[in-house]
Amino acid sequence: MTEVVNLTTMEVDALTDVEGGLNLTDGHARLVLTSQQADIVARIPEMFVEATRRPFPEIELAAHKAFLSAIGQHSAPVGSGRILSCYSSTLATDIVARALPAGATVAVLHPTFDNIADLFVTRGLKLVPMSEEALLAQEWPGEPVSAIVVTLPNNPTGLITPKGHLESLAAHAARHGQTVIIDASFRGQVRDAQYDTYAVLDAAGADWITIEDTGKLWPTHELKIGLLAYSERTTLPIERAFSESLLAASPVVLQLITELAGDWVNGGYERAGALVERNRAVVKETIGQVGLKLADPDSQISVARIELPVDGPDSELLYKEMLARGVHVLPCSPFHWADPESGLRFIRVSLARSFETVEKAAQTMAQAYRELTPGR
Amino acid sequence: MTEVVNLTTMEVDALTDVEGGLNLTDGHARLVLTSQQADIVARIPEMFVEATRRPFPEIELAAHKAFLSAIGQHSAPVGSGRILSCYSSTLATDIVARALPAGATVAVLHPTFDNIADLFVTRGLKLVPMSEEALLAQEWPGEPVSAIVVTLPNNPTGLITPKGHLESLAAHAARHGQTVIIDASFRGQVRDAQYDTYAVLDAAGADWITIEDTGKLWPTHELKIGLLAYSERTTLPIERAFSESLLAASPVVLQLITELAGDWVNGGYERAGALVERNRAVVKETIGQVGLKLADPDSQISVARIELPVDGPDSELLYKEMLARGVHVLPCSPFHWADPESGLRFIRVSLARSFETVEKAAQTMAQAYRELTPGR
Numbered sequence: 175m176t177e178v179v180n181l182t183t184m185e186v187d188a189l190t191d192v193e194g195g196l197n198l199t200d201g202h203a204r205l206v207l208t209s210q211q212a213d214i215v216a217r218i219p220e221m222f223v224e225a226t227r228r229p230f231p232e233i234e235l236a237a238h239k240a241f242l243s244a245i246g247q248h249s250a251p252v253g254s255g256r257i258l259s260c261y262s263s264t265l266a267t268d269i270v271a272r273a274l275p276a277g278a279t280v281a282v283l284h285p286t287f288d289n290i291a292d293l294f295v296t297r298g299l300k301l302v303p304m305s306e307e308a309l310l311a312q313e314w315p316g317e318p319v320s321a322i323v324v325t326l327p328n329n330p331t332g333l334i335t336p337k338g339h340l341e342s343l344a345a346h347a348a349r350h351g352q353t354v355i356i357d358a359s360f361r362g363q364v365r366d367a368q369y370d371t372y373a374v375l376d377a378a379g380a381d382w383i384t385i386e387d388t389g390k391l392w393p394t395h396e397l398k399i400g401l402l403a404y405s406e407r408t409t410l411p412i413e414r415a416f417s418e419s420l421l422a423a424s425p426v427v428l429q430l431i432t433e434l435a436g437d438w439v440n441g442g443y444e445r446a447g448a449l450v451e452r453n454r455a456v457v458k459e460t461i462g463q464v465g466l467k468l469a470d471p472d473s474q475i476s477v478a479r480i481e482l483p484v485d486g487p488d489s490e491l492l493y494k495e496m497l498a499r500g501v502h503v504l505p506c507s508p509f510h511w512a513d514p515e516s517g518l519r520f521i522r523v524s525l526a527r528s529f530e531t532v533e534k535a536a537q538t539m540a541q542a543y544r545e546l547t548p549g550r
Numbered sequence: 551m552t553e554v555v556n557l558t559t560m561e562v563d564a565l566t567d568v569e570g571g572l573n574l575t576d577g578h579a580r581l582v583l584t585s586q587q588a589d590i591v592a593r594i595p596e597m598f599v600e601a602t603r604r605p606f607p608e609i610e611l612a613a614h615k616a617f618l619s620a621i622g623q624h625s626a627p628v629g630s631g632r633i634l635s636c637y638s639s640t641l642a643t644d645i646v647a648r649a650l651p652a653g654a655t656v657a658v659l660h661p662t663f664d665n666i667a668d669l670f671v672t673r674g675l676k677l678v679p680m681s682e683e684a685l686l687a688q689e690w691p692g693e694p695v696s697a698i699v700v701t702l703p704n705n706p707t708g709l710i711t712p713k714g715h716l717e718s719l720a721a722h723a724a725r726h727g728q729t730v731i732i733d734a735s736f737r738g739q740v741r742d743a744q745y746d747t748y749a750v751l752d753a754a755g756a757d758w759i760t761i762e763d764t765g766k767l768w769p770t771h772e773l774k775i776g777l778l779a780y781s782e783r784t785t786l787p788i789e790r791a792f793s794e795s796l797l798a799a800s801p802v803v804l805q806l807i808t809e810l811a812g813d814w815v816n817g818g819y820e821r822a823g824a825l826v827e828r829n830r831a832v833v834k835e836t837i838g839q840v841g842l843k844l845a846d847p848d849s850q851i852s853v854a855r856i857e858l859p860v861d862g863p864d865s866e867l868l869y870k871e872m873l874a875r876g877v878h879v880l881p882c883s884p885f886h887w888a889d890p891e892s893g894l895r896f897i898r899v900s901l902a903r904s905f906e907t908v909e910k911a912a913q914t915m916a917q918a919y920r921e922l923t924p925g926r
Contacts, residue, residue, distance in 0.1 A: 180793055182796075183790075183793045185797050186798065189797065190606065206602060215595050216595045219591050222588075226769075229568075230565050230566065261637040261641070262796060265795070268794075289794065292794050393602075395601045395602075396802070397802060397803075417556055417558040418556070418644075418668050420558075420641075421561050421562060422772065424771050424772035424773055
């Protein structure tokens with residue numbers, strides 16, 4: 175049995191590495207601001223003044239409108255009171271975990287970022303894995319599952335649940351009285367994931383909860399918002415759980431998001447995407463020289479999985495070897511929360527870093543792998 | 551039985567009041583920036599650049615050092631790895647609640663802000679109230695209590711646990727293997743609460759956890775940090791609980807706090823205190839005209855309790871009457887989480903507001919009270 179440390183602990187280690195190693199662990203955008211973004215950040219002092227002058231609900235509404243429309247979610251319940259602004263998507267996830275009935279059985283996509291499973295288990299929920307294969311085959315779980323969690327796009331694989339599949343899931347959930355929970359934290363990065371999922375879920379008459387995140391899009395150093403939206407049908411005590419966790423998100427951060435969302439539809443999306451794709455390409459090329467390949471060549475999100483051949487060293491070994499060379503990445507076992515062994519062939523690198531950082535890390539990986547497999 | 555809605559829900563209602571009523575509910579500083587603070591806020595764009603350039607641990611360490619020394623906590627374990635930066639003190643409290651063993655019995659000061667009790671109960675802990683009278687009489691709870699929570703200064707009463715009393719509590723806890731948990735969220739406002747509690751607890755050999763908060767000091771629109779510090783003796787899985795909740799606080803916010811702490815020791819403390827005391831005085835004078843008085847005339851924190859005579863209307867009634875006049879305050883029953891009835895004679899107003907806001911609210915209270923007691 176592989177010992178499973180949670181992924182965030184490895185990310186914390188990378189962030190607090192006093193030796194100053196390269197950090198390619200977390201999915202946050204660790205980039206220099208573009209000139210357009212820098213212009214917006216320069217206006218933060220004005221946003222402080224504005225936060226005192228303008229009523230909070232007005233500032234919040236503007237941010238919801240700008241962000242959700244920038245990522246194609248035109249049917250999100252903006253202005254209905256059913257979108258809550260949280261400090262982060264993690265906190266939004268925990269609020270959902272708390273609002274679900276203790277002891278309920280929840281199906282969660284597998285693999286996916288371990289934090290979702292951890293938060294749900296800590297709140298006393300029972301989990302069953304739903305594989306990406308099952309999702310693609312539209313095999314939806316029945317009794318005793320009362321809620322189904324889909325990460326869209328999935329992290330780390332980049333898999334995007336196709337619209338028709340979500341329609342099928344929504345219809346199934348409506349028939350069986352299940353809640354569909356979508357974690358759309360990475361959606362802002364990928365146009366293909368920006369079809370209007372609120373419209374799909376409402377059309378099927380499903381009960382749903384959706385978590386959106388600004389934290390993966392912009393290099394705003396944790397000044398971010400996790401949105402927690404829920405359907406008119408939802409009877410869970412979400413507002414009570416929210417009020418236990420926070421009073422309100424920052425009106426300064428909400429204004430920042432309004433502005434950055436405006437930039438996102440004015441070329442920001444394309445600028446960020448180009449950088450990620452350039453980084454993905456250099457990883458692919460560099461590791462290809464030693465026989466390694468991208469596990470998800472079609473993924474468009476800002477992280478990439480690398481697949482290790484079955485007859486070679488596993489990702490735990492490669493992870494440690496890279497750590498010894500001062501490069502932090504993530505072994506994928508913890509993403510496979512229900513079956514860590516099945517993640518041993520994969521390693522994840524973040525692409526939302528400078529080109530130089532990603533290139534150097536890929537070179538280190540190739541070199542480490544070569545030395546781990548001398549006979550090849 | 552009085553129906554008990556949690557306090558944060560009432561604060562959310564006040565914050566999102568579309569009619570634009572006066573909000574004297576939450577303890578956050580809702581003030582215009584002083585010129586010194588505005589100069590600091592003007593440098594936030596530079597802090598963005600700095601956050602990319604400087605290693606995170608260095609930025610975090612500087613903030614811990616500046617903030618804890620500004621509030622007299624020279625023995626706090628700065629640099630030991632045992633101070634965690636959270637998005638808020640509420641999140642820090644929830645991390646503690648999660649790390650305590652499920653089913654444990656915890657003594658919590660009574661009355662105090664209801665959120666502490668709510669978060670602990672939600673995490674499966676059993677609570678017993680410890681009255682302010684018991685604290686002042688140094689009557690400490692024994693078995694089966696395994697942790698004792700003291701809010702210092704207390705909210706809403708402003709009571710400051712004297713140093714000798716904390717020494718007694720620490721010795722008791724060390725003898726009985728209990729953990730002392732201090733919520734020091736309001737400490738920054740009051741010099742008398744700034745004796746070095748870390749030194750007291752360590753000297754007694756006690757196991758302790760302390761929560762500090764920057765959120766009550768400065769009008770930074772929720773750009774704040776809750777610090778979670780713990781003793782060398784603590785064996786609770788605090789780091790694991792932290793890693794489930796967040797990766798890291800914002801390095802921009804940490805820099806902001808370093809700067810504001812610098813201002814705090816250079817006159818900022820006195821400037822803020824003078825404003826609060828001017829507001830307390832106008833409340834005292836205005837409500838005195840109708841026979842109402844401050845419940846805690848010696849309190850120095852930025853909220854004040856008003857006591858209603860036993861033979862008149864209770865605070866729920868006065869609360870509703872003020873709400874009808876567009877002024878949001880807090881009835882005190884929810885602070886008395888173990889015995890809501892005992893809070894019915896008190897109402898809380900926040901003083902960290904502009905003088906005009908506080909004066910107008912006090913006038914409204916006096917008028918409302920006069921009309922509720924026509925025969926007096």
